[in-house]
Amino acid sequence: MATQVFDIPKSFKKDMKYTFCxxxxxxxxxxxxxxxxxxxxxxxxxxxxxxxxxxxxxYDFLDIDAIEAPHGRALAEATGVxxxxxxxxxxxxQGDGDFASIGLAESLHAALRGENLSxxxxxxxxxxxxxxxxxxxxxxxxxxxxxxxxxxxxxxxYPIKIAEHVALCDGCAYSARVSLDSIANIRKxxxxxxxxxxxQIQGLGFGFVEILxxxxxxxxxxxxxxxxxxxxxxxxxxxPGVYKDVTVQx
Amino acid sequence: xxxxLVKNNKKVLIxxxxxxxxxxxxxxxxxxxxxxxxPQSEIGEYMSGKMQELHRAYVSAESELAAINMxxxxxxxxxxxxxxxxxxxxxxMQEALSYATSDELPVVLVSVMRAGPGLGxxxxxxxxxxxxxxxxxxxxxxxxxxxxSTVQECIDLTYKTFYLAHKYRNPAVxxxxxxxxQMMEPVEFTDYPYPAIDHSDWAxxxxxxxxxxxxxxxxxxxxxxxxxxKNLFNKYKLxxxxxxxxxxFDVEDADIVVTCFGSLAxxxxxxxxxxxxKGLKVGFFRPITLFPFPNRRxxxxxxxxxxxxxxxxxxxxxxxxxxxxxNGKVPVSFYGKPVGAxxxxxxxxEAIEKELN
Numbered sequence: 001m002a003t004q005v006f007d008i009p010k011s012f013k014k015d016m017k018y019t020f021c022x023x024x025x026x027x028x029x030x031x032x033x034x035x036x037x038x039x040x041x042x043x044x045x046x047x048x049x050x051x052x053x054x055x056x057x058x059y060d061f062l063d064i065d066a067i068e069a070p071h072g073r074a075l076a077e078a079t080g081v082x083x084x085x086x087x088x089x090x091x092x093x094q095g096d097g098d099f100a101s102i103g104l105a106e107s108l109h110a111a112l113r114g115e116n117l118s119x120x121x122x123x124x125x126x127x128x129x130x131x132x133x134x135x136x137x138x139x140x141x142x143x144x145x146x147x148x149x150x151x152x153x154x155x156x157x158y159p160i161k162i163a164e165h166v167a168l169c170d171g172c173a174y175s176a177r178v179s180l181d182s183i184a185n186i187r188k189x190x191x192x193x194x195x196x197x198x199x200q201i202q203g204l205g206f207g208f209v210e211i212l213x214x215x216x217x218x219x220x221x222x223x224x225x226x227x228x229x230x231x232x233x234x235x236x237x238x239x240p241g242v243y244k245d246v247t248v249q250x
Numbered sequence: 251x252x253x254x255l256v257k258n259n260k261k262v263l264i265x266x267x268x269x270x271x272x273x274x275x276x277x278x279x280x281x282x283x284x285x286x287x288x289p290q291s292e293i294g295e296y297m298s299g300k301m302q303e304l305h306r307a308y309v310s311a312e313s314e315l316a317a318i319n320m321x322x323x324x325x326x327x328x329x330x331x332x333x334x335x336x337x338x339x340x341x342x343m344q345e346a347l348s349y350a351t352s353d354e355l356p357v358v359l360v361s362v363m364r365a366g367p368g369l370g371x372x373x374x375x376x377x378x379x380x381x382x383x384x385x386x387x388x389x390x391x392x393x394x395x396x397x398x399s400t401v402q403e404c405i406d407l408t409y410k411t412f413y414l415a416h417k418y419r420n421p422a423v424x425x426x427x428x429x430x431x432q433m434m435e436p437v438e439f440t441d442y443p444y445p446a447i448d449h450s451d452w453a454x455x456x457x458x459x460x461x462x463x464x465x466x467x468x469x470x471x472x473x474x475x476x477x478x479x480k481n482l483f484n485k486y487k488l489x490x491x492x493x494x495x496x497x498x499f500d501v502e503d504a505d506i507v508v509t510c511f512g513s514l515a516x517x518x519x520x521x522x523x524x525x526x527x528k529g530l531k532v533g534f535f536r537p538i539t540l541f542p543f544p545n546r547r548x549x550x551x552x553x554x555x556x557x558x559x560x561x562x563x564x565x566x567x568x569x570x571x572x573x574x575x576x577n578g579k580v581p582v583s584f585y586g587k588p589v590g591a592x593x594x595x596x597x598x599x600e601a602i603e604k605e606l607n
Contacts (some may be wrong), residue, residue: 047565073319080323083307109312
């Protein structure tokens with residue numbers, strides 16, 4: 001029987017200290033990205049445009065070329081990188097506020113143009129780095145520092161279902177929503193990331209994965225409670241699944 | 251058709267906006283990203299066709315925010331990339347320009363001024379001197395700013411804008427105006443005269459056989475951030491020492507020197523010739539680089555003349571830089587209007603005579 005050795009992905013920087021809060025899913029998500037970069041042999045041709053928020057620290061963890069983008073503009077910068085150097089592998093790693101609030105125009109237009117880019121969006125229903133304010137994906141009823149009595153429709157309107165919106169864009173080749181609440185779902189998440197990366201390599205268009213994630217600090221929960229919340233409160237609204245995949249024959 | 255040949259076949263008659271676009275092509279611009287706005291839309295229109303014909307990158311961006319950030323992305327790979335826009339839309343680009351100065355990226359922006367503030371209107375104006383030289387982005391930074399006064403200079407200075415942006419790895423602005431963008435003049439297209447700049451030691455190309463590179467505008471701690479900004483200002487000092495450009499004549503014996511920038515220089519030059527014909531001792535001084543500003547030369551001129559008159563088609567924006575350079579040595583006065591038809595030659599002559607009486 002072959003032995004599988006648990007190791008640190010090559011695309012990970014060496015000796016990097018873990019800087020996320022206990023129970024935060026960013027660490028898992030970034031590890032999955034690193035594993036997929038390794039498996040597809042992309043480390044040496046990858047360029048990432050990072051975002052603003054906790055997700056920006058991706059470039060501290062990955063041993064690949066990176067440029068930071070102003071808040072919301074990651075996919076505009078990624079478009080510039082890819083158009084200038086079409087032979088490179090270009091992806092973004094953004095939070096929900098970055099991707100779907102301040103950057104919604106850049107995000108959807110990159111998908112509409114069918115840019116050969118891959119985008120990962122971490123959806124944790126809040127602005128994490130700034131201390132837990134209401135964001136575009138905050139659930140109805142959710143208490144945040146700027147929705148002290150819970151999100152109501154009268155003042156705040158509705159949360160956005162990102163993966164569904166992206167899937168509606170004709171230039172989108174792959175759009176999926178995944179969760180990191182269990183081992184089985186983490187495996188599925190990795191397959192989705194791989195798919196979103198592969199469609200870029202195949203030149204099929206925009207590849208997208210929305211990852212439902214925890215923010216235990218701002219949710220004021222233990223890691224375990226936070227993952228239960230993902231499962232019990234987020235997944236019924238933000239349903240995991242593949243919303244578009246042009247590689248599958250209908 | 252964007253141009254027609256003039257007599258000797260060397261010169262072509264061409265509109266300023268098309269001249270800028272063609273110069274950018276000849277300068278080797280690899281990527282154009284833009285969003286339409288009058289009075290510079292011809293640049294994007296021309297580039298949309300030409301860049302595709304040449305198999306270079308072109309994107310009709312969804313907004314000016316996206317366009318300038320696409321330029322930033324392309325420049326991070328060392329590519330020659332540009333956008334063009336005007337006034338209220340250049341306002342939307344200030345955030346990215348601030349980032350690009352800190353990231354030290356060779357962004358090229360063509361800014362063809364219209365009238366403001368706000369939406370203003372599409373009459374020509376020079377109201378964005380401050381926007382270009384002082385900037386609307388956050389933090390301590392400078393943009394390289396070049397100011398053409400003729401369509402020929404639109405070409406020559408487009409070349410220079412690309413060169414300086416890449417040589418100094420700093421965003422550079424060609425600050426034209428609606429008058430120049432829309433006027434036709436006979437010009438000659440020389441070849442791009444500057445050497446290629448090697449970006450292989452910093453550009454993002456994928457971490458193959460070398461450590462990964464991170465282009466980021468900030469250092470999380472006080473000390474390194476101080477160091478970073480100081481380094482930027484050392485670069486600006488180099489620009490001030492080496493790249494100042496200006497045009498002058500008749501300043502040595504002048505009782506008054508008239509200064510202006512951009513296309514207003516055309517009328518001011520005629521006015522000075524008229525004054526000289528009348529026996530009035532009037533000199534001319536025009537900064538071509540608005541940053542680096544020709545402080546040293548203006549200070550020297552202040553030591554030679556009795557008075558300086560600043561003329562602009564705005565309410566006195568370059569005026570402040572002139573006053574700083576003159577540093578109280580001689581009186582500095584202002585003549586201008588905020589928007590619309592440039593003051594004509596007679597008006598300027600009258601303004602000069604008033605100052606001399």
